[in-house]
Amino acid sequence: MDDSTRGIETVNHQHHYRVAVEWTGNLGSGTDGYRNYSRDHVIRIDGKPAIAGSSDPTFRGDAAKHNPEDMLVTALSTCHMLSYLHMATVAGVVVTAYSDAAEGTMATEGDGGRFVEVVLRPTVTITAASDPAKAEAAHEAAHHACFIANSVNFPVRCEPRVVVETA
Numbered sequence: 676m677d678d679s680t681r682g683i684e685t686v687n688h689q690h691h692y693r694v695a696v697e698w699t700g701n702l703g704s705g706t707d708g709y710r711n712y713s714r715d716h717v718i719r720i721d722g723k724p725a726i727a728g729s730s731d732p733t734f735r736g737d738a739a740k741h742n743p744e745d746m747l748v749t750a751l752s753t754c755h756m757l758s759y760l761h762m763a764t765v766a767g768v769v770v771t772a773y774s775d776a777a778e779g780t781m782a783t784e785g786d787g788g789r790f791v792e793v794v795l796r797p798t799v800t801i802t803a804a805s806d807p808a809k810a811e812a813a814h815e816a817a818h819h820a821c822f823i824a825n826s827v828n829f830p831v832r833c834e835p836r837v838v839v840e841t842a
Contacts (some may be wrong), residue, residue: 694726695719735768744781744790750823751793751831752777758817759797766809766816771840772800795833803842810837 682819714730715737730736731744752775763770773808801810814835818824824831 677689693721704716710735713737728766744779746825747790747812748777748779748793751779751821751827752795754821754823755795755814755817755831755833756797758820759799761798762813762816762820763801766806766813768805768813769802770799770810772798772838773804774798790827790829792829793827793831795831797833798836798838799840800840803840804841806835807837807839811835 698716698741700715702712702826704711706712708809714735716728718726718728718741719780727740729740731742734736734842736742756773760770773799775795777793778796779790781788781790797814799810801807814833818831818833820832
């Protein structure tokens with residue numbers, strides 16, 4: 676199926692995203708010592724609620740706040756979901772519920788580190804009239820369509836589960 680049969684115009688466009696991040700963790704003496712400052716920050720995007728951020732607790736962050744690692748896994752999970760909902764619609768699959776239990780694995784080494792894998796585990800509920808094989812196939816199409824998954828340099832695996840509603 677080419678893009679014209681899906682109603683998608685294949686024109687290349689650039690999309691820009693502006694995010695303002697402000698460090699709010701100066702406890703009075705700035706960064707004069709590793710333990711003397713907070714990792715707290717605020718993420719602001721025009722027209723949207725602010726997000727309170729910190730680092731992972733392993734790196735002296737606040738566990739009650741979002742950290743970059745959580746947000747990366749979240750971005751992959753939500754991008755797959757949104758791509759999947761589109762692909763399911765195009766395939767004639769009616770989705771009535773979607774949830775994901777995504778998990779990312781990061782390895783650290785010295786002062787650095789990197790993600791080595793993210794596993795998405797979506798559970799999708801479809802109507803009894805929908806084709807489970809098409810629902811399953813839509814995950815593969817969604818994976819290839821996901822902007823975020825296409826932008827990372829580590830594997831993003833998808834282990835979907837399709838549940839068919841009873842009539």
